[in-house]
Amino acid sequence: MVRDYMVEVDAWQVVTGRADAPPRIEVLCPAFSPAVDGVDMPALVMAPTSEVRLSLAVPPAGPGEGELRLIARAGVDQPVFGKLSPERPKGHFAFEVRAGERVLERREVELVHGQRSTNVWIDLGGPRGLVVEGLEELTLRTEALTPDGQPTELGKPLRIGFGGLRLVRSVPRARTPSSAQHPNVVLVLMDTLRADRCSTYGYARETTPQLTRFARRGVLFERCYSTAAWTWPATASLFTGLTTMEHGLVGASSSFLFEQFTTLAETLQQAGFTTAAWSGNPIVSSRRNFDQGFEQFHGSEAGDMRETAEFFEEVRGFLERERGKRFFLYLHLTDPHTPHRPTDEGARLLAPDVPREFRTKADGLWRATDEGQGVLPGGALDLDPIASPEERRWTEELYDASVWSGDHWFGQLQDELARLDLEDETIVAFVSDHGEELFERGFFGHGHSLRQELVRAPLVVAGPGVPVGKRNTALFSSRQLGPLLARLAGVEFGDGARALHVLQEGTSSEEHLLFTTTRGWWKGRDQVRLAGVTDGRWKLNLALDGAPWGASEPAPGGDFELFDLAQDPLERRDLSQAEPEVAARLKALLLEQLNTLEARQIGPDIPAGPSTLHMLEMLGYGGGHDEEHPPPEDPTPPDGG
Numbered sequence: 001m002v003r004d005y006m007v008e009v010d011a012w013q014v015v016t017g018r019a020d021a022p023p024r025i026e027v028l029c030p031a032f033s034p035a036v037d038g039v040d041m042p043a044l045v046m047a048p049t050s051e052v053r054l055s056l057a058v059p060p061a062g063p064g065e066g067e068l069r070l071i072a073r074a075g076v077d078q079p080v081f082g083k084l085s086p087e088r089p090k091g092h093f094a095f096e097v098r099a100g101e102r103v104l105e106r107r108e109v110e111l112v113h114g115q116r117s118t119n120v121w122i123d124l125g126g127p128r129g130l131v132v133e134g135l136e137e138l139t140l141r142t143e144a145l146t147p148d149g150q151p152t153e154l155g156k157p158l159r160i161g162f163g164g165l166r167l168v169r170s171v172p173r174a175r176t177p178s179s180a181q182h183p184n185v186v187l188v189l190m191d192t193l194r195a196d197r198c199s200t201y202g203y204a205r206e207t208t209p210q211l212t213r214f215a216r217r218g219v220l221f222e223r224c225y226s227t228a229a230w231t232w233p234a235t236a237s238l239f240t241g242l243t244t245m246e247h248g249l250v251g252a253s254s255s256f257l258f259e260q261f262t263t264l265a266e267t268l269q270q271a272g273f274t275t276a277a278w279s280g281n282p283i284v285s286s287r288r289n290f291d292q293g294f295e296q297f298h299g300s301e302a303g304d305m306r307e308t309a310e311f312f313e314e315v316r317g318f319l320e321r322e323r324g325k326r327f328f329l330y331l332h333l334t335d336p337h338t339p340h341r342p343t344d345e346g347a348r349l350l351a352p353d354v355p356r357e358f359r360t361k362a363d364g365l366w367r368a369t370d371e372g373q374g375v376l377p378g379g380a381l382d383l384d385p386i387a388s389p390e391e392r393r394w395t396e397e398l399y400d401a402s403v404w405s406g407d408h409w410f411g412q413l414q415d416e417l418a419r420l421d422l423e424d425e426t427i428v429a430f431v432s433d434h435g436e437e438l439f440e441r442g443f444f445g446h447g448h449s450l451r452q453e454l455v456r457a458p459l460v461v462a463g464p465g466v467p468v469g470k471r472n473t474a475l476f477s478s479r480q481l482g483p484l485l486a487r488l489a490g491v492e493f494g495d496g497a498r499a500l501h502v503l504q505e506g507t508s509s510e511e512h513l514l515f516t517t518t519r520g521w522w523k524g525r526d527q528v529r530l531a532g533v534t535d536g537r538w539k540l541n542l543a544l545d546g547a548p549w550g551a552s553e554p555a556p557g558g559d560f561e562l563f564d565l566a567q568d569p570l571e572r573r574d575l576s577q578a579e580p581e582v583a584a585r586l587k588a589l590l591l592e593q594l595n596t597l598e599a600r601q602i603g604p605d606i607p608a609g610p611s612t613l614h615m616l617e618m619l620g621y622g623g624g625h626d627e628e629h630p631p632p633e634d635p636t637p638p639d640g641g
Contacts, residue, residue, distance in 0.1 A: 001292075002058050002068065004259040005165035006042045015051035015139065021157030023052050028161055030075045030119045039287055041121075042256055043075065044165055047157035048093060048144040056135050058167060066170030069129035070138065072097065073121040074107050077159035084113035092145040093160055097124060099135050108145065121163055129168065166259055176272035178326045180464045184426040185268060185328045185485050188413065189238065190406050191231060191281055192337040192446060194435025195224075195458040197403055205350060207403040210411030211430060211460060218428075218462025219470045219503060223536065226434050226478045229454040229517040230447035234433040235284050235332070237479040239263045239292075241494035244516045245597035251518040257289040260602060264482040265293030267493040268328040276318050276327065280306035280334035294330070305334045307341060308409040316416055323420050326489075331413070335406030336436065338445075339363040342401035343408060350404050351397040361387075362395045366445035371526050374442035378549055379523070381442045392439050399438060427463035427488050431478055440570075447519040450532035450541045451571050455515045463488070467504065474508040475536050511535060514593055522546035522559065533590040538579075539563045539571070540586035560587055 005012055006025055017023050029040035046052060058068065074095035084091055091111040097104045105124045112118050124130060132138065142160055143151045178184050195201045198208040200215055201222075227237040227244050236242075236249040240261050244250050249257060257263075269275045275294045282300040284290050291297035298314065300306045308331075315331065335342070340362060342351060365387055368374070374383045383392065410430060417423050435454045437443040446454055457478055462468075465488045480499040487496025502508065512535050520530035522543040529544040539562070546559040562576040562583045576583045 001166055001259040002169050003167040005044065005054060005167075007258055007260055011055045011057075012044070013053045013055075015053050017050040017052075018047050018157050021045075021047040023047075023050050023161075026159075028075050028077050028159060028163055030078055030081075030121055031116065041073075041163045041287060043073075043161045043163035044140070045077075045159050045161040046140065046142040048142045048154060048160060049151065050142050052140045054138045054140065054165075056132060056137055056167065061133070061169060062171075064172055066172070067131050067133045068167060068169050070097070070125070070132045071129040071164060071166050071168055072124045072140075073163040074109065074124055075121045075161065075163050076109060076111060076119060078119065080158045080160065081111050081116070081119045084111060086113065089113040090147065092147065092149070094141075094143040094145055094151075095122075095124070095160075095162065096139075096141040096143070097130060098139045098141065099132070099137075104130050104132075104138070108149070124162075132167070171270075173270060173272050175274060175325045177324060178422075178425045180425050182326060182425075183464045183489055184326055184422065185273070185489050186331070186413070186417075186426055186428045187238075187264075187329070187481075187485065188331045188333065188410060188428065188430045189235070190336060190403075190410070190430065190432050190458075191332060191334040192434065192436045193403060193406070193432035193458060194453050195432070195456045196453065197400065197435075197438075198458050200460070201458060205400055207350065207400050208407040210407045210414065211458070213411070214414060214428070214430065214462060215460045216469055218460055218466045218468065219472050221459040221461075221476050222471055222473045224431070224457045224459035224476045224478060225513045225515055225534065226432070226455050226457045227515055229434050229450055229515065229530075230519060231281060231433050232283055232288075233516065234478065235290070237477075238431070238433070238482060239265070239290065241479050241482045242602070243479060243514060243597050245514075245594060246600045246602060248601045250516065257292060258602075259289070259292065261292065262493075263293045264486060264493055265328060265330065267293070267486055267491055268489065269293045269295065271489075271491045272326060273489075274322050274325060274327040275330075276322075277330040277332070278311050278315055279330075279332035280308065280311070281332055281337070284332050305337055305339065308333045308335055308406065309343070312409055312412060315413070319416055319420055319422070323422065333406050333409060335409070336399060336402045338366060340398040340402045342398065343405040346401040346405040346408065347398075350401040351394070354394040354397055354401075358391065358394055359398065361391070362398055365395060366443075369439075369443045370445065370448075372442065372521050372524060374439075375524075377524060381439075383439060383442060387439075395444065396438050399436065423463075425464065427461070427466065427485060429459070429461045429481060429485055431459045431481060432457040433478075443521070447517050448521040450515055450517060450520070450530050452539075452565070452569065455532065461485075461503065470506070472503070472506045474502050474506055475510055475513055475534075476502055476508075477510065477513050508536070512589060512593070514590065514597075520546075523549045531590055531594055533586055533593070534565065535586070537564065537566050538582055538586060539565050540576075540583060540590060542587060542590055557587075562586070 023046045026045045027040045028043040094108045096106045146152045199206045200208045200212045226234045228234040233244040233250050236247045265275045276296040277294045278298045282303045285299040286297050368386045483494035483496040484499035486493035487500045516531045520528040522528040528546050532541045542560040544558045545554045547555045561574040563571040
């Protein structure tokens with residue numbers, strides 16, 4: 001990527017525009033259905049008639065580099081389509097890209113009432129974009145057209161524009177052969193897997209026999225912490241090596257992994273690795289820019305969770321084809337995430353008595369607890385009206401069976417690497433993005449708190465350069481994993497030397513680790529910003545806009561709880577009053593770190609659109625809608641499909 005106009009707003013200039021709706025960066029959403037290429041993305045919104053001039057001042061092409069291309073998509077916001085009616089059955093718009101007086105591309109979009117599939121993003125110049133090599137500037141223009149195709153002025157502004165505007169230049173890299181000295185990298189993320197439900201970490205039920213087998217070959221981290229309690233921010237940290245405060249992908253207010261981030265995949269690709277990813281979680285997708293640096297990115301196009309069984313044969317094919325050449329493979333497995341659909345063998349072993357018909361109810365229990373419905377004022381639990389003790393046990397057993405199922409596929413991956421003689425030349429890391437609440441605090445799901453069951457993550461690394469059969473007790477943040485893997489592969493990314501020292505020496509490189517969520521629940525309040533810090537023994541959870549039970553207003557400086565993990569690993573006894581000096585020290589440290597890190601934020605705040613907000617709600621991250629972003633009135637697929 002050479003230039004990102006979504007971020008570099010000083011690289012474009014308004015020529016003409018409506019006074020009541022000047023061109024600006026926002027999110028456009030042609031369609032709600034993820035099955036259609038129309039979901040929301042950052043765009044230069046240009047209510048017709050508007051013109052914007054883009055500067056193409058970029059460094060000249062280097063030796064072997066490809067032509068400069070403009071990547072741009074034309075789109076009309078879904079509410080515009082919603083204004084059509086039998087009385088006004090059509091809408092007609094034009095999108096134009098010019099170099100001086102020469103038209104490089106002009107596309108006209110006609111929307112027809114009742115035909116939703118007509119409203120999609122249109123790639124200008126095709127998927128590879130428009131060649132703009134040698135040009136100094138471009139002009140973008142939007143128009144509204146009459147039924148016979150003539151330009152017309154509208155009484156009210158309508159949201160149309162150009163999505164994903166950026167300049168790119170291909171840079172060929174020679175593929176390098178793999179060996180023990182120049183290993184491949186495989187990163188497996190098991191979504192929603194809590195460490196204390198892994199038999200590898202001491203859980204009584206044998207949920208992760210394949211992870212246990214894998215741990216014998218490498219290093220198991222006892223105290224790895226995720227940067228966040230839910231997927232988006234945690235995975236963004238994993239990809240970038242940054243804290244949540246630095247990358248800013250913390251919720252619906254900022255939901256895109258922008259091009260100015262340097263990712264692990266980009267770094268390895270530039271070093272000669274073939275890069276590929278399979279993600280079963282629809283919010284880790286190319287639509288959110290998580291595909292940066294991946295030559296192949298296979299996501300969940302239908303917008304729902306994909307079980308590993310649906311794509312594992314594709315992964316086998318990739319390994320077969322790339323054997324002998326260095327590759328980076330990222331697998332985002334979602335088997336432990338709701339909806340729980342364990343394999344038959346997993347259900348037989350760990351959920352044999354759970355009625356199959358109960359699964360439908362279990363899938364919806366997160367809704368019944370999402371806003372604290374199972375917690376009484378003061379903190380006592382009242383879960384029986386939501387799910388009986390037997391139903392809560394069944395839900396936990398379904399979770400365990402789903403963990404076993406994901407672990408089974410991880411075992412299949414290990415077997416495939418062994419069959420292809422790739423074990424001794426491949427670094428493999430297994431980690432989780434966050435854990436899962438299983439009714440301990442009155443919730444079923446994640447994102448609501450920063451307790452151990454959510455932010456403590458399993459992490460095991462094995463392969464060339466990794467000690468064998470070790471258990472590492474050093475504090476380690478999952479954001480350090482990318483730099484560690486790159487360093488083991490002989491590539492520089494972030495502070496790899498520091499992470500490698502932790503792996504090899506077993507001593508902490510960080511005195512404190514931080515974690516956050518913007519979707520917290522705190523003493524009766526929902527959607528509270530939470531931040532936490534631990535030094536390994538003490539752990540402070542701070543609700544930045546929280547309050548004690550019964551308070552009508554947030555507490556000045558926030559409300560907090562303190563736990564001694566050495567004596568109380570399940571965080572049952574709040575010691576903030578008994579240990580005021582420890583609490584004050586950690587709170588001051590946490591606030592200082594938050595201020596420092598937020599000042600380094602790289603990405604802009606461009607809110608998610610209604611399609612993403614609706615998907616988040618369907619996946620259990622409710623509460624994201626507001627007056628400006630209401631839920632879709634009809635989120636069904638186009639044309640009633």
